[in-house]
Amino acid sequence: MKKFFSTEDWWAVWIGLFVFVLSLFNLAGISLMGWAVKTNVWMDLSKALGVVNPTSWAVPGFVGLILTYLFMLVITGVGAKVMGWNLQKYAIGFTFIFWIAYGCWLLGSFAPLAVNTPADMKKFGLDFSLRLTAEGGFIIALLVGLVIGNFFKGFAGFLKEATRPEWFIKTAIVILGAALGVKAAQQTGMATAVLFRGLCAIVEAYLIYWALVYFVSRHFFKFSKEWSACLASGISVCGVSAAIATAGAIKARAVVPVMISSLVVIFAVVELLILPALAAEVLHTQPMVAGAWMGLAVKTDGAAVASGAITDALIRGKAAELGVMWQEGWMLMASTTTKLFIDMFIGIWAFVLAIIWTTAIERKPGEKAVGAIEIWNRFPKFVIGYFLAFLIMLGVGLSSPALLKGANAAIGESEVFRVLFFVLTFFSIGLISDFRKLWAEGIGKMAVVYAVCLFGFILWIGLAISFIFFNGLTPPLVK
Amino acid sequence: MTQQPAASSQAAEQVVVPEAEPYEPLLPIEKKLIVTSLVLGVVLLLILIVVSYTLFPGSF
Numbered sequence: 001m002k003k004f005f006s007t008e009d010w011w012a013v014w015i016g017l018f019v020f021v022l023s024l025f026n027l028a029g030i031s032l033m034g035w036a037v038k039t040n041v042w043m044d045l046s047k048a049l050g051v052v053n054p055t056s057w058a059v060p061g062f063v064g065l066i067l068t069y070l071f072m073l074v075i076t077g078v079g080a081k082v083m084g085w086n087l088q089k090y091a092i093g094f095t096f097i098f099w100i101a102y103g104c105w106l107l108g109s110f111a112p113l114a115v116n117t118p119a120d121m122k123k124f125g126l127d128f129s130l131r132l133t134a135e136g137g138f139i140i141a142l143l144v145g146l147v148i149g150n151f152f153k154g155f156a157g158f159l160k161e162a163t164r165p166e167w168f169i170k171t172a173i174v175i176l177g178a179a180l181g182v183k184a185a186q187q188t189g190m191a192t193a194v195l196f197r198g199l200c201a202i203v204e205a206y207l208i209y210w211a212l213v214y215f216v217s218r219h220f221f222k223f224s225k226e227w228s229a230c231l232a233s234g235i236s237v238c239g240v241s242a243a244i245a246t247a248g249a250i251k252a253r254a255v256v257p258v259m260i261s262s263l264v265v266i267f268a269v270v271e272l273l274i275l276p277a278l279a280a281e282v283l284h285t286q287p288m289v290a291g292a293w294m295g296l297a298v299k300t301d302g303a304a305v306a307s308g309a310i311t312d313a314l315i316r317g318k319a320a321e322l323g324v325m326w327q328e329g330w331m332l333m334a335s336t337t338t339k340l341f342i343d344m345f346i347g348i349w350a351f352v353l354a355i356i357w358t359t360a361i362e363r364k365p366g367e368k369a370v371g372a373i374e375i376w377n378r379f380p381k382f383v384i385g386y387f388l389a390f391l392i393m394l395g396v397g398l399s400s401p402a403l404l405k406g407a408n409a410a411i412g413e414s415e416v417f418r419v420l421f422f423v424l425t426f427f428s429i430g431l432i433s434d435f436r437k438l439w440a441e442g443i444g445k446m447a448v449v450y451a452v453c454l455f456g457f458i459l460w461i462g463l464a465i466s467f468i469f470f471n472g473l474t475p476p477l478v479k
Numbered sequence: 480m481t482q483q484p485a486a487s488s489q490a491a492e493q494v495v496v497p498e499a500e501p502y503e504p505l506l507p508i509e510k511k512l513i514v515t516s517l518v519l520g521v522v523l524l525l526i527l528i529v530v531s532y533t534l535f536p537g538s539f
Binding site for chain 1: 502503505506508509512513514516517519520521523524527528530531534
């Protein structure tokens with residue numbers, strides 16, 4: 001019994017599921033965490049903060065932020081205490097980490113950094129944006145963490161007791177399971193043809209892309225198994241979440257997926273700038289191919305959906321010039337469906353990798369086959385939490401469409417904590433990473449692998465697959 | 480349990496450079512994983528193409 005409460009792995013499950021269970025009260029119309037802070041994209045800082053459920057919780061955004069901090073301090077503090085850490089040091093360290101990391105996330109939501117669609121550019125009155133999406137806040141958190149970790153080592157040491165990137169990551173992944181379960185349930189209302197073809201298209205992402213990237217990384221660039229597996233998932237599957245889930249599954253160090261995730265976010269911006277324009281130029285007669293291509297090629301959720309929206313607008317504009325008025329949103333739906341299906345299979349992929357790594361890859365020569373108990377001992381437990389949350393929410397959504405509204409409210413609450421655990425992870429990684437070594441020797445070569453794989457074959461295989469499955473499909477005409 | 484204590488895993492974070500790690504050639508099991516994944520991907524792709532065009536021959 002003691003082992004269920006003695007490791008970060010199990011405590012990630014308990015905390016993740018605790019947040020998930022509290023959010024489930026929304027199914028009965030009860031909002032227990034509606035006070036959680038919601039960070040809006042902002043130009044005016046006074047409008048940056050809100051709460052998730054202002055109807056049930058009429059509290060100002062900054063109060064929501066303080067409550068969110070206290071809540072996270074308490075739930076992680078309980079875990080820290082039971083695991084035998086120094087609670088006082090943990091609480092002080094966590095406090096600094098939380099507020100600095102949140103400041104980074106808030107900065108990342110500044111409109112000139114985050115906005116990435118023409119509609120939002122217009123809304124905020126902007127002529128220029130870095131188009132990082134709000135996920136740019138992750139990079140800022142990492143950079144600030146790196147600065148503190150490398151130039152203020154005394155302060156970084158002071159925070160050490162609460163610098164727990166692996167724990168934060170795994171907790172976030174458990175919570176993520178709920179959100180993806182709801183998204184999966186919602187897809188049933190989509191057009192069957194798009195749904196089915198989107199499902200077909202992801203076969204390529206998992207089985208073809210992943211194997212190719214892993215091979216290129218291992219064989220040509222001589223990366224280790226740990227880096228290659230996470231890199232393959234980050235580049236080929238679904239960026240940030242996939243790299244992190246894979247790292248957990250193969251027990252990689254937390255720094256590995258975080259560095260890869262940073263590259264993913266940066267490359268997604270490049271893709272967002274180039275691909276929609278390219279699609280509009282060469283695929284304006286194949287609108288659904290263009291939409292699906294965005295979902296397959298652009299790696300972060302935010303950038304993929306934004307690319308789909310831009311592609312939708314650009315191609316409909318071109319078609320309108322020729323007198324064809326296609327309905328809005330169908331290309332975006334192809335992008336979103338493809339991307340969401342990719343997201344949904346992250347857990348299964350992590351599960352498969354965990355089994356392969358445990359039973360085969362990490363098995364020493366001459367070592368006997370790993371027994372069932374050893375597989376269980378080595379198995380990353382947070383994957384169980386992820387699946388539990390995923391399956392419960394999928395079941396809820398499929399059992400009664402009427403419950404989907406409550407389910408969406410539930411994930412609205414739990415996702416606040418998922419994002420914050422991600423931010424804490426990026427910042428914590430910065431604190432414990434050696435900046436000079438990273439930039440001198442590591443991340444540059446990873447960027448080369450990324451560029452070679454992305455522009456060498458991922459984009460073009462993705463285009464070919466999109467063409468095979470969506471060729472000839474066009475959105476309905478405006479009535 | 481084979482899980483590392485938090486303190487040791489944290490210390491391991493200090494060594495972050497991918498190239499600083501000794502190169503280990505592709506293991507036979509990795510080659511098998513890569514080949515199996517690719518073959519399965521291509522075979523499934525062909526099956527799904529047939530199914531897709533059988534179930535949904537037209538557009539919307």
